[in-house]
Amino acid sequence: MYKRILFPTDGSEASGRAASAAVDFARSVGAELFAMTAVPPFHTFTADTEMLEQTASGYKEASMARAARLLDEVAALARDAGVPCTCLQVEGDNPYEAIIATARQHGCDLIVMASHGRRGIQGLLLGSETQKVLVHSAIPVMVHR
Amino acid sequence: MFSRILVPTDGSASSETAGRAAIALARGCGAYIVAVSIAQPGSPSCDGADPRDGGPGGCEAAMHAAAQRAGKIARLAQEAGVPARVVTAVASSEYEEIIRIAGELQCDLIFMATHGQGGLTRLIAGRVPQLVLAYSPVPVMLYRGSVLPA
Numbered sequence: 001m002y003k004r005i006l007f008p009t010d011g012s013e014a015s016g017r018a019a020s021a022a023v024d025f026a027r028s029v030g031a032e033l034f035a036m037t038a039v040p041p042f043h044t045f046t047a048d049t050e051m052l053e054q055t056a057s058g059y060k061e062a063s064m065a066r067a068a069r070l071l072d073e074v075a076a077l078a079r080d081a082g083v084p085c086t087c088l089q090v091e092g093d094n095p096y097e098a099i100i101a102t103a104r105q106h107g108c109d110l111i112v113m114a115s116h117g118r119r120g121i122q123g124l125l126l127g128s129e130t131q132k133v134l135v136h137s138a139i140p141v142m143v144h145r
Numbered sequence: 146m147f148s149r150i151l152v153p154t155d156g157s158a159s160s161e162t163a164g165r166a167a168i169a170l171a172r173g174c175g176a177y178i179v180a181v182s183i184a185q186p187g188s189p190s191c192d193g194a195d196p197r198d199g200g201p202g203g204c205e206a207a208m209h210a211a212a213q214r215a216g217k218i219a220r221l222a223q224e225a226g227v228p229a230r231v232v233t234a235v236a237s238s239e240y241e242e243i244i245r246i247a248g249e250l251q252c253d254l255i256f257m258a259t260h261g262q263g264g265l266t267r268l269i270a271g272r273v274p275q276l277v278l279a280y281s282p283v284p285v286m287l288y289r290g291s292v293l294p295a
Contacts (some may be wrong), residue, residue, distance in 0.1 A: 131275070
């Protein structure tokens, strides 16, 4: 049925809850999991305080470390459940594009994600990353509250 | 994992495709299908019934059509060996009714097409799926199906 499930996370609380659901679902259908997080590339001109305060290499190191922490949490859940899990850090300004591209690249047949990320529930109806994934994804998307 | 999967249908080809995918998932999980179709008072699908009649009495033809749409999904499920039941209702707001039924029948997943009837715009998900997604307390599976090229 579903063999390769992509789970994108941004480290939000909703993503954390969706992670357990994604792992449970993967186990119940015997699928493997691809946990990914999108890392925005460094820009010299930016309003992002994390980027303003840092050099390119410092920023890259910090954002990779943060991404690794997020993915480790998912990997630990998957390990406990006996679900094979591959962790992917993908660079890109638009998370939804990174998500769609990663799904395609790894031949995923399902995306499991949270209904809202760091932008909160008000971003849900229009313009959230989840909505963008929905309209651009050729494969089904399971959305968790 | 999932034990009761709600499948709303508006009779479109995309909702049938989503329905078939839901049935495959249900078979895999040993789940039960709740096939739902909503008749809307005052809509063209009410076959000219007077919207002021409001309730089921004013909408018999639309109720019958809804029962047929949901019945088709239930039949596909039964053919695949998946238990199913049909639920129809008259409601002016499809998404609210879908969520209400999901709660009442304790469904643990809503499985629907990204685009239903009238939702052919490439870059916007259908209005009903968007609203279900925004307000559903249970997970929602959105299925693109074969309406659009991959």
